[in-house]
Amino acid sequence: MAITVLRFPPGGGLDLELSASDAEIHEYSERCSKLLHLLQRPGVVVLELEDDSAWAPLKACLKRCDSFFSLDRPIKEKASSSVPGEGFSRPNGKELLAFRRFSGASGLAAGNAQSLDGACRVLDSLGRSVLRGVSRSAELDIHAEQLSPLLEEDPQLRRRPSASILRASCYPDVAEEEGPPALAFAAHHDRGVLTLVASNQTGGLQVQLPPGAGGGGGEGVGEWADVPLGPGRVAVLVGFSLSYALGGLVRPALHRVAPGGPRRVSLAYELCFRPGARIDPAEVLREAATAPERPVGRPLYLSELMALFETTHPVSINGKRSLDVGACRFLFEWRRIGGNSTPEELGLKDGNVIIVVMEQVGS
Numbered sequence: 001m002a003i004t005v006l007r008f009p010p011g012g013g014l015d016l017e018l019s020a021s022d023a024e025i026h027e028y029s030e031r032c033s034k035l036l037h038l039l040q041r042p043g044v045v046v047l048e049l050e051d052d053s054a055w056a057p058l059k060a061c062l063k064r065c066d067s068f069f070s071l072d073r074p075i076k077e078k079a080s081s082s083v084p085g086e087g088f089s090r091p092n093g094k095e096l097l098a099f100r101r102f103s104g105a106s107g108l109a110a111g112n113a114q115s116l117d118g119a120c121r122v123l124d125s126l127g128r129s130v131l132r133g134v135s136r137s138a139e140l141d142i143h144a145e146q147l148s149p150l151l152e153e154d155p156q157l158r159r160r161p162s163a164s165i166l167r168a169s170c171y172p173d174v175a176e177e178e179g180p181p182a183l184a185f186a187a188h189h190d191r192g193v194l195t196l197v198a199s200n201q202t203g204g205l206q207v208q209l210p211p212g213a214g215g216g217g218g219e220g221v222g223e224w225a226d227v228p229l230g231p232g233r234v235a236v237l238v239g240f241s242l243s244y245a246l247g248g249l250v251r252p253a254l255h256r257v258a259p260g261g262p263r264r265v266s267l268a269y270e271l272c273f274r275p276g277a278r279i280d281p282a283e284v285l286r287e288a289a290t291a292p293e294r295p296v297g298r299p300l301y302l303s304e305l306m307a308l309f310e311t312t313h314p315v316s317i318n319g320k321r322s323l324d325v326g327a328c329r330f331l332f333e334w335r336r337i338g339g340n341s342t343p344e345e346l347g348l349k350d351g352n353v354i355i356v357v358m359e360q361v362g363s
C-alpha cells in the first residue's frame with residue numbers, strides 16, 4: 001500500500017473559496033471523502049500544497065532550522081527554555097527545537113521565532129482545514145465546525161501560550177554517530193488531534209500499515225511504508241485525541257523516522273485541543289452519517305485523555321494492561337521500540353520502558 005498524495009484543498013488556498021463553482025464544490029466533496037478514507041486507513045495522507053504562499057513560510061522555516069541546527073552546540077543551547085518541552089534540547093540522540101506560539105519563554109533569536117511562528121500559522125490553518133474537510137465528507141457528514149469549539153481560538157487574539165506545538169527536529173546522519181541513536185527513531189503515536197509534518201527531504205518519515213496492507217503476508221504487525229515528503233508537501237497523521245473524539249472512526253498512526261538515513265531536518269506541528277476541552281465523542285458524532293462499530297467513549301476532559309495516552313510509563317517490557325473508560329475499553333500494549341532491536345541493544349532495562357498502543361476494543 002503506497003501512501004497517497006492528495007491535492008487538498010483543491011483550488012490552491014487553505015480552504016474552500018466561497019466563490020467556488022459547482023464543479024469545484026463537487027471536486028472538494030470527493031476529496032473530503034478521500035481524506036477521511038485515508039485517515040482511516042492507513043492513518044496518514046500527504047497533502048500537495050498548490051498555493052505557494054502556503055509552502056513559502058514552511059520553506060523559509062526549514063531553511064532557518066537547518067542553519068540553526070548547523071550552529072555550534074553552545075550557541076544552540078542559548079535557545080534552551082525553562083519551560084519543559086520547549087526550546088532547544090537533545091532528547092534521545094536527536095536535536096529538537098520546540099516552539100509554542102505566545103509562550104514567551106524561548107531564548108530564540110527574533111528571526112527564528114518569527115519564522116517558527118509563520119510555520120505554525122500555516123500548519124494550524126491546514127490542520128483546521130483538514131478537520132473541516134473530514135467533517136464534510138459524506139461518510140461523516142457532521143457540521144464543519146463541530147470540532148472547532150474543542151480547538152483553541154487563535155492564540156494571537158487571546159495572547160495565551162498555544163496548546164499546539166511545533167517541533168523542528170534534526171536527525172543525525174547515523175554513520176557520523178558513535179552508536180545507533182535508536183530512541184531518536186522510535187516508533188510512536190502522537191497525542192494531539194493531527195500532526196502535520198514537512199521536510200525538504202523526500203524520505204525519512206514512515207508509518208506502520210495495518211496488518212496485511214503491505215502485501216507482505218498479513219501476519220502480526222504491519223509493514224513500514226515510506227511517507228513521500230519534499231517541497232510543497234505536508235503529511236497529516238492522526239493522533240490519539242482525534243481518534244477519541246471520533247469514537248475510534250479513525251485510528252492513531254504509528255510512525256517513526258527511518259533509522260539509518262542521512263541527516264534530516266523536519267517540522268512537525270501537533271495540533272492539540274484546547275486545555276479545558278471536554279471531549280465527548282457521542283456529542284461530536286450525534287448527527288454523523290456513520291457511527292463507530294464499537295461503543296463510543298464517555299466525555300473526558302483533555303487532561304484525563306492525555307493521562308490515558310501518557311507515553312512513558314514505568315512498566316515492564318512487553319507488558320499489557322487495559323483500562324475501562326465508560327463504554328470503551330482501551331488496551332495498552334507495551335512494545336519494545338526500535339524495530340527488531342532488543343531492549344539490551346537499546347540500553348533499556350525492565351521497568352523503564354515505553355509505550356505504545358491504544359486500541360478501542362469495545363466492552
Ligand SMILES: O=C(O)CCC(=O)C(=O)O
Nearest residue numbers: 167169190197205266268
Ligand atoms: O520528523 C518527523 O518526520 C516526525 C516527527 C514526529 O513524529 C514528531 O515530532 O512527533
Ligand SMILES: [Fe+2]
Nearest residue numbers: 188189190195
Ligand atoms: Fe510524531
